[in-house]
Amino acid sequence: MSIEISGVTKRFGDFVALEDVNVSLPTGQLTALLGPSGGGKSTLLRIIAGLETPDTGTVAIEGVDATRLPPRKRNVGFVFQHYAVFKHMTVAKNVAFGLEIRKRPKVEVAERVDELLRLVHLSQFAHRLPSQLSGGQRQRMALARALAVEPTVLLLDEPFGALDAKVRKELREWLRHLHDEVPVTTVFVTHDQEEAMEVADEIVVINEGRVEQVGSPDELYDLPANDFVMSFLGEVTTLGGTQVRPHDVDVATAPRAAGAIEGTIARMLRIGFEVRLTVLTVAGEEVSVVLTRTHARGLGLEEGATVWLTPAPGATVVPAMRPLAV
Amino acid sequence: MSSASATAVARPARLRRPGSGVRPTSLTPTSSLSLGIAVTWFSLLVLIPLSALVVTAAGGGWDAYARALTNGQTWAAIQLTVGQALLVTGVNVVIGTVIAWVLVRDQFFGKRVLDVVIDIPFALPTIVAGLVLLSLYGVNSPIGLHWANTERAVLLAFAFVTLPFVVRTVQPVLEELDHDVEEAAASLGASRLTTFRRVILPSLVPAIAAGAALSFARAISEYGSLVLLSGNLPFRTEVVSVRVLSFIEGGNTAAAAALASLMLAVALLVIVALDLVQRRVARRG
Numbered sequence: 001m002s003i004e005i006s007g008v009t010k011r012f013g014d015f016v017a018l019e020d021v022n023v024s025l026p027t028g029q030l031t032a033l034l035g036p037s038g039g040g041k042s043t044l045l046r047i048i049a050g051l052e053t054p055d056t057g058t059v060a061i062e063g064v065d066a067t068r069l070p071p072r073k074r075n076v077g078f079v080f081q082h083y084a085v086f087k088h089m090t091v092a093k094n095v096a097f098g099l100e101i102r103k104r105p106k107v108e109v110a111e112r113v114d115e116l117l118r119l120v121h122l123s124q125f126a127h128r129l130p131s132q133l134s135g136g137q138r139q140r141m142a143l144a145r146a147l148a149v150e151p152t153v154l155l156l157d158e159p160f161g162a163l164d165a166k167v168r169k170e171l172r173e174w175l176r177h178l179h180d181e182v183p184v185t186t187v188f189v190t191h192d193q194e195e196a197m198e199v200a201d202e203i204v205v206i207n208e209g210r211v212e213q214v215g216s217p218d219e220l221y222d223l224p225a226n227d228f229v230m231s232f233l234g235e236v237t238t239l240g241g242t243q244v245r246p247h248d249v250d251v252a253t254a255p256r257a258a259g260a261i262e263g264t265i266a267r268m269l270r271i272g273f274e275v276r277l278t279v280l281t282v283a284g285e286e287v288s289v290v291l292t293r294t295h296a297r298g299l300g301l302e303e304g305a306t307v308w309l310t311p312a313p314g315a316t317v318v319p320a321m322r323p324l325a326v
Numbered sequence: 327m328s329s330a331s332a333t334a335v336a337r338p339a340r341l342r343r344p345g346s347g348v349r350p351t352s353l354t355p356t357s358s359l360s361l362g363i364a365v366t367w368f369s370l371l372v373l374i375p376l377s378a379l380v381v382t383a384a385g386g387g388w389d390a391y392a393r394a395l396t397n398g399q400t401w402a403a404i405q406l407t408v409g410q411a412l413l414v415t416g417v418n419v420v421i422g423t424v425i426a427w428v429l430v431r432d433q434f435f436g437k438r439v440l441d442v443v444i445d446i447p448f449a450l451p452t453i454v455a456g457l458v459l460l461s462l463y464g465v466n467s468p469i470g471l472h473w474a475n476t477e478r479a480v481l482l483a484f485a486f487v488t489l490p491f492v493v494r495t496v497q498p499v500l501e502e503l504d505h506d507v508e509e510a511a512a513s514l515g516a517s518r519l520t521t522f523r524r525v526i527l528p529s530l531v532p533a534i535a536a537g538a539a540l541s542f543a544r545a546i547s548e549y550g551s552l553v554l555l556s557g558n559l560p561f562r563t564e565v566v567s568v569r570v571l572s573f574i575e576g577g578n579t580a581a582a583a584a585l586a587s588l589m590l591a592v593a594l595l596v597i598v599a600l601d602l603v604q605r606r607v608a609r610r611g
Contacts, residue, residue, distance in 0.1 A: 004528070013531060015342070051509050051511075051512075070512070071509070071512040071513045071518060072512050072514075072517065073515075073517075074513075076513055077513065077514075078509070078510065078513040080506045080509070080510060082504070083506075084504060084506035084507045084509065084510040086462045086507060086510075086525055087507075087529065088512075088528045088529060088607070097511070097516075097524075098514035098515055101514070101515055101516050101520055101524070102515060127445055142510075143511075145514065146513075146514070148514075149514055149515060246400055256331070
């Protein structure tokens with residue numbers, strides 16, 4: 001295990017940012033810390049980097065206890081949401097910074113900077129100032145700067161959070177490719193479940209200072225440990241007191257299946273290939289159902305019609321135990 | 327020459343934009359009007375009087391000009407003024423930056439009071455400043471420092487009135503600096519000292535240069551705060567402004583103007599030099 005976090009608690013005044021967090025992050029993988037804003041995921045990342053000190057607990061990086069080490073001695077690369085560029089230095093100088101303060105020979109520094117700028121597709125911008133780059137380019141530069149010192153772990157704090165949706169999506173795919181090329185242990189913080197599921201090998205779901213679940217994207221989606229994880233990873237609706245995903249609800253126009261719940265279609269909304277139904281059950285529940293246009297047409301659904309609902313066979317179902325946090 | 331020098335003196339280095347006014351542009355009626363007002367106002371106040379000064383100085387011909395400036399007593403005054411002004415500017419660059427740092431980065435009792443008090447030397451009528459200094463460092467000094475009628479009196483007065491300049495130019499820049507940037511440097515392996523030297527200081531240099539320019543310009547023109555304490559002794563503690571006044575009182579307007587135009591050139595030189603430093607830093611990688 002590359003990063004071992006045990007018993008970490010962190011308070012800011014009365015606010016408990018992290019409470020007794022225990023996580024192991026495997027070497028060479030891309031791990032996402034996923035959760036809502038203010039849930040403590042950034043604090044955990046900053047504790048790994050040494051930018052915050054935990055009140056209790058320990059952090060070990062590659063078997064070395066790093067709890068009391070200052071950031072500069074941890075050999076950790078950190079990428080900030082707002083890039084944290086050195087404004088007065090050119091792109092090449094920014095990337096060279098970590099190597100220069102390690103007093104590496106000039107030739108070696110120049111070679112390594114060239115190589116990294118090629119890796120992040122910024123070679124032709126080497127002599128520009130960061131202010132002449134777009135947000136996405138600045139973030140790629142920041143990434144090259146962090147990778148320059150060959151860190152043991154690479155930490156990214158909401159790296160694409162300040163970028164627009166299109167660039168975000170591009171960079172996300174690009175980060176995945178980059179990680180396949182340079183397989184350094186990488187941890188990134190995000191509140192975007194789609195981003196986490198698309199990029200990460202493993203996801204750690206953090207909410208209200210606690211780890212809710214650790215697992216692969218598929219495990220989390222198919223076997224959520226609780227209703228928080230289930231609702232955070234995708235849309236949910238309540239059917240007969242259990243939580244189920246709207247596209248996992250079977251709709252029938254006659255009471256065929258045993259235990260099917262009867263209701264009437266209160267609203268029907270079509271968006272492209274998708275049809276969204278709001279069904280009012282006899283018990284007074286409001287159930288959201290999503291099905292394809294073709295399927296809905298085949299059933300002859302319309303507003304006011306009576307339907308019978310059941311969770312689809314093999315659907316992920318979690319009992320609704322506490323009010324939704326999202 | 328006079329109009330160019332006047333522009334540079336009147337505008338602090340940091341406010342100048344590269345290439346401003348180079349490209350011909352068409353103005354809207356509103357901006358034509360405001361440009362007209364600005365130029366008229368500036369001409370009446372600065373350009374025309376400065377031109378008049380240079381004309382007066384040149385009135386006696388080059389001989390009179392050279393004679394006025396090579397006079398031993400005048401030369402001593404120039405050396406004292408420029409030397410002490412450079413010294414005090416150097417002191418302000420260091421101390422001013424430290425004070426700005428303390429005001430922005432540290433939390434301590436009385437911080438807000440200090441933040442307000444910093445401006446007092448600047449806001450005080452200069453003759454009052456002179457009285458303040460006289461009471462502490464004069465003949466009846468309660469702390470036993472008898473600096474009246476010495477070179478130190480000049481330095482002290484300069485330091486007193488120029489204290490706020492570097493502090494006030496550096497402070498806002500320091501407040502705007504991203505904390506992220508320092509954390510990034512630390513995570514890349516930089517010690518606090520390296521981070522300060524390679525990341526923070528370069529961001530502050532333009533502000534420090536602007537503050538230094540203001541400080542130097544104010545120092546070479548200082549009069550009120552030092553006349554009481556320095557004693558105005560010829561060859562020892564007499565500064566340029568006092569010398570100019572005595573020329574005028576003696577009816578020698580041409581010599582006064584010659585000396586004044588020389589100081590104008592010195593101010594211009596230093597401000598341009600600081601501007602170049604600032605531009606080099608801004609451009610450097």
